[in-house]
Amino acid sequence: MSVKIGIDLGTTFSAVAIYDKTTQMPKIVKNQYGNHITPSVIQFCDDGEIIIGDEAKEAFDEGDVGCVTAFKRGMGDNQPYAFYKGKGYSAEELSAMLLKALKEDTEKILNDTIEEAVITVPAYFFHKERQATLNAAKKAGLKVRMLINEPTAAALNYGVNHWRENAVIMVYDLGGGTFDVTLLQMGNHNEIHCLKTMGNHILGGKDWDRALVHYLIQLIYSETGEDVKKDNQFMNELSGNVEKIKKDLTKAKQVKIKLRVPHYGIYETIITVEDFENLTHSLLDQTVTLCETILKESQMDWHQVTDILLVGGSTRMPQVSKYLEKVSGHRPLTQVNPDEAVALGAAIQTILPIPKYEKLQAGELKSTPTRFKAGLVKKEQSLTHASAIRVKDVQAHALGIIAVNAEGTHYENQNIIPANQEIPVKCAKKFQYYTYPNRKNEVDIYLLQGTKPILECEILNKYVISGIKHKEDGPTIIRIQYSYDASGLVHVQARQEDDQYDLPIREEPIDKDISRFGQPIPQEKITQEKVSVLFVIDTSGSMAGSRIDEAKLSIKDFVHKLKGKNVSFGILAFSSSITPIQSLTENRHKINKSTDSLDSGIGGCGTSADPFPAAQKIFESVKGRKIIIVLTDGDWYGMEPEPTVTAEICKKNQIEIIAIGIGESNLEFLRKISSISEKALKINEKQLRQSFGNIAQTIHDSSHTKGKINREYSSVDTWDAVDE
Numbered sequence: 001m002s003v004k005i006g007i008d009l010g011t012t013f014s015a016v017a018i019y020d021k022t023t024q025m026p027k028i029v030k031n032q033y034g035n036h037i038t039p040s041v042i043q044f045c046d047d048g049e050i051i052i053g054d055e056a057k058e059a060f061d062e063g064d065v066g067c068v069t070a071f072k073r074g075m076g077d078n079q080p081y082a083f084y085k086g087k088g089y090s091a092e093e094l095s096a097m098l099l100k101a102l103k104e105d106t107e108k109i110l111n112d113t114i115e116e117a118v119i120t121v122p123a124y125f126f127h128k129e130r131q132a133t134l135n136a137a138k139k140a141g142l143k144v145r146m147l148i149n150e151p152t153a154a155a156l157n158y159g160v161n162h163w164r165e166n167a168v169i170m171v172y173d174l175g176g177g178t179f180d181v182t183l184l185q186m187g188n189h190n191e192i193h194c195l196k197t198m199g200n201h202i203l204g205g206k207d208w209d210r211a212l213v214h215y216l217i218q219l220i221y222s223e224t225g226e227d228v229k230k231d232n233q234f235m236n237e238l239s240g241n242v243e244k245i246k247k248d249l250t251k252a253k254q255v256k257i258k259l260r261v262p263h264y265g266i267y268e269t270i271i272t273v274e275d276f277e278n279l280t281h282s283l284l285d286q287t288v289t290l291c292e293t294i295l296k297e298s299q300m301d302w303h304q305v306t307d308i309l310l311v312g313g314s315t316r317m318p319q320v321s322k323y324l325e326k327v328s329g330h331r332p333l334t335q336v337n338p339d340e341a342v343a344l345g346a347a348i349q350t351i352l353p354i355p356k357y358e359k360l361q362a363g364e365l366k367s368t369p370t371r372f373k374a375g376l377v378k379k380e381q382s383l384t385h386a387s388a389i390r391v392k393d394v395q396a397h398a399l400g401i402i403a404v405n406a407e408g409t410h411y412e413n414q415n416i417i418p419a420n421q422e423i424p425v426k427c428a429k430k431f432q433y434y435t436y437p438n439r440k441n442e443v444d445i446y447l448l449q450g451t452k453p454i455l456e457c458e459i460l461n462k463y464v465i466s467g468i469k470h471k472e473d474g475p476t477i478i479r480i481q482y483s484y485d486a487s488g489l490v491h492v493q494a495r496q497e498d499d500q501y502d503l504p505i506r507e508e509p510i511d512k513d514i515s516r517f518g519q520p521i522p523q524e525k526i527t528q529e530k531v532s533v534l535f536v537i538d539t540s541g542s543m544a545g546s547r548i549d550e551a552k553l554s555i556k557d558f559v560h561k562l563k564g565k566n567v568s569f570g571i572l573a574f575s576s577s578i579t580p581i582q583s584l585t586e587n588r589h590k591i592n593k594s595t596d597s598l599d600s601g602i603g604g605c606g607t608s609a610d611p612f613p614a615a616q617k618i619f620e621s622v623k624g625r626k627i628i629i630v631l632t633d634g635d636w637y638g639m640e641p642e643p644t645v646t647a648e649i650c651k652k653n654q655i656e657i658i659a660i661g662i663g664e665s666n667l668e669f670l671r672k673i674s675s676i677s678e679k680a681l682k683i684n685e686k687q688l689r690q691s692f693g694n695i696a697q698t699i700h701d702s703s704h705t706k707g708k709i710n711r712e713y714s715s716v717d718t719w720d721a722v723d724e
Helices: 054-061 091-110 127-139 150-161 205-224 232-248 273-297 318-328 341-349 546-561 588-596 612-618 643-652 667-673 685-703
Strands: 002-008 013-020 025-028 042-044 050-052 082-084 087-089 113-121 144-149 168-174 179-186 191-200 254-261 265-272 307-311 390-392 399-404 411-417 425-433 443-449 458-465 476-484 490-496 505-508 531-538 567-574 578-585 625-632 655-661 718-721
Touching: 002 091, 002 150, 002 341, 013 091, 013 341, 025 150, 025 341, 042 054, 042 091, 050 054, 050 091, 054 232, 091 113, 091 127, 113 127, 113 150, 113 341, 127 144, 127 458, 144 150, 144 341, 150 168, 150 179, 150 191, 150 307, 150 341, 150 390, 168 273, 168 318, 179 273, 191 273, 205 232, 205 254, 205 265, 205 273, 232 254, 265 273, 273 318, 307 318, 307 341, 399 476, 411 425, 411 476, 443 476, 443 490, 458 490, 490 505, 531 546, 531 578, 531 612, 546 588, 546 625, 546 685, 567 588, 567 612, 578 588, 578 612, 612 643, 625 667, 625 685, 643 655, 643 667, 655 667, 655 685
Parallel strands: 002 113, 113 144, 168 307, 191 390, 531 567, 531 625, 625 655
Antiparallel strands: 002 013, 013 025, 042 050, 082 087, 168 179, 179 191, 254 265, 399 411, 399 443, 425 476, 425 718, 443 458, 458 505, 476 490, 567 578
């Protein structure tokens, strides 16, 4: 037999819970000391023994220099978080030690083995911190069912006993090291919908402790002249003391402090609740600012919030509920234990289905963020069993790539998946990639999380797509899928054109110096590929009037938008015969003047002359990228050989063909002559200028090749919603 557990891996304390099949409700698993929570403290002893939990916390309170705490704040950073006897330990390694101790203790208490675990993380954790949590669990010998956001877990636990359809809950989660605020709504069918989440992963109760430590250091120095900052043992002892002072101030109006100051003796002072609140008001204000920001971004205000749920041990400070009630007009709820709610919610998630995460597919479904829906709040009820509840969670951070702006002058954060989309969520995008024979064809992608300028965001690793097969006739299409899974982890997949197999992707660390992403791109490092565009325009009689007029305006707009020194343009008219209008030229005034001379009836009234052999002849001695843009309004007839055959010859000579049809043109024919069948267009004449403009932008973006991160494009960017 085996069990599934929920783990609240906290900065200050951790807790374990299971789902009791008899009561159909979650319950806390007490540790070996009979306590509901276990201190997240590790003690390295001189004899090599490592002590974790309650005993380590006692040693920490006594000032033992071998104790390590609050390492959750260092998750995702591979640098050593703590050193002991010259050996460095990362936060991930320390978390693995703690998780292993929790696992072994729980198995001993339950007299059973652990099958898998749901582990909680701050909602505002980035991918690296989530991945580090997952890595730590694996090192501890735990199979992870999924990661769940702490506020969501708390809401799960609260909802089981206090279900009110349409109620809007603000989860205010102030732990020892992190702060999250999440808005949720109880929907019908026992569903909890996360509306939005925000937070600060380096703001928590430890900052209240730090403010008090700093105040006492200054007070000691001003009254005794002793600078105690350099005495490690005293500082450790003081750190342990302030946590107790903070707790005592939740019950008393003032606390008398007695400290043994090195080289001075016993130092005594009194700290009042008012002193403490004045010291830390700015920290509390930061949390409330985030609460008001999340309401504003959700287009809501305080009166639409029905419940404020306090989670995390630091919410026991009276100033928290007092200030929240003052700004919101709501008295925060006290129905849940802030130390246990998150672990209990994680235990509920162990018996709920995991939202499906699907692989790359051809079909696309649009998805939008969950939004607040006003409705009458129904009477509170208890659910018969916790398995009846469902939760739809969101990811806190937008996902983007580092790209080059349209002008090629700066790097920019190109948003792919906005923040607060329901997870799992995925977005597939396509881009053109030019391959070369006998060369390693690879694409580098830099992913980041956040919406701010690049250097203010969390930059993930570099993802290198390899194994791209060389294509002789023009560019290949790479389809890349970016996604968040149910645990909020980022995934990248890529396929080439219609291939059914994923391309290999390896992750590489980013350079230590990433300052270049915030600086202008040196123009000497960007060379624009030579581009030659030949407009092949149908001038048969049916193009008379508005059609030929729109065609001329579209060509001029195209020439204006496709900026660059190495771009040339030409015009070839076809109808019953072929008429060269303008040979390839870089002179924009000249091409615009030639465009004015286009008219219906040039070369005859029908459409029986194949333009591709003439176009191929024009490109014979041309180097660089060669593109034909065909515009036609009807069927071609009487051509021998078929134009599809001559079009294929052009493609084999690495001439790209983009076919655009208006009027009575045949879409299937346009697809056959195009280099990329899905890029063939059949539109009305009023859409011509926009379509030409989009093509010009795409050519511009994909032609700046040197010293540039590949810029993606898609004719239609679509969102995939993943159903349960």
